[in-house]
Amino acid sequence: MNLTPKQSQFCLEYLKDLNATQAAIRAGYSEKTAQEQSSRLLSNVMVQQMIAKGVSSRSERTKIDSDWLLTRLAEEAEADVGDLYDESTGALKPVHMWPSIWRKGLVSGLDVDQQYAYIEGEKVPEGVVTKIRLSDRVKRLELIGRHVNVQAFKDNVENIGPPPQIIINRPNGN
Numbered sequence: 156m157n158l159t160p161k162q163s164q165f166c167l168e169y170l171k172d173l174n175a176t177q178a179a180i181r182a183g184y185s186e187k188t189a190q191e192q193s194s195r196l197l198s199n200v201m202v203q204q205m206i207a208k209g210v211s212s213r214s215e216r217t218k219i220d221s222d223w224l225l226t227r228l229a230e231e232a233e234a235d236v237g238d239l240y241d242e243s244t245g246a247l248k249p250v251h252m253w254p255s256i257w258r259k260g261l262v263s264g265l266d267v268d269q270q271y272a273y274i275e276g277e278k279v280p281e282g283v284v285t286k287i288r289l290s291d292r293v294k295r296l297e298l299i300g301r302h303v304n305v306q307a308f309k310d311n312v313e314n315i316g317p318p319p320q321i322i323i324n325r326p327n328g329n
Contacts, residue, residue, distance in 0.1 A: 158201055165196050166205040170213065214303060224300055230256050231292050239287070247285050263290035 158166070161183055168178035175193035184192045196202050214220045234256045241248055250258065265287055272281040 158205060162196060162199070162202055163205065165193070166202055166209060169206060170209045210303075219299070220303055221300075224296065224303060228296050231261060231296070234261060236287075236289075247287075260290055260295070261292055262287055264288040 165178050165182040165184070168181040169175060171178070175197055176190045179189040179193040179196065180186050234254070238254050239248055239257060240246065265285060267285050270281045271278045273279070
């Protein structure tokens with residue numbers, strides 16, 4: 156038995172953002188029943204197989220998988236901010252001289268403020284203050300990790316013990 160065109164479309168839409176309800180709507184299911192339909196679709200073994208093939212194909216195509224992610228995470232974790240500065244002058248190096256790991260997203264922005272002095276009424280450059288804003292690289296990698304299904308990024312929810320009991324004492328004994 157093959158998937159229907161609508162089920163196949165659901166799989167393709169699901170792979171875009173991993174949002175089952177929105178995938179069902181984009182695939183043509185009713186907005187009113189999209190949540191129930193998506194839950195039913197995700198429990199279908201053939202749908203699961205098509206989604207798994209799509210995830211695998213995407214990982215092969217993009218070369219992004221758990222090995223890539225963990226390698227990148229290690230590179231970013233070991234990146235030394237000192238590599239951005241000239242050892243002899245302490246000045247910030249030009250961006251093209253930064254190690255590639257820093258140019259690929261560890262810095263979210265630069266604030267450069269040229270300072271001037273007035274010498275004999277003439278405005279003369281005196282110095283430059285540069286502030287580097289670092290990106291939230293851990294959050295970005297966590298999101299990528301969830302998308303490529305790295306189990307280390309999976310949330311674990313555990314319920315320990317019975318639910319609390321509510322006891323109501325009434326003055327008349329009822």
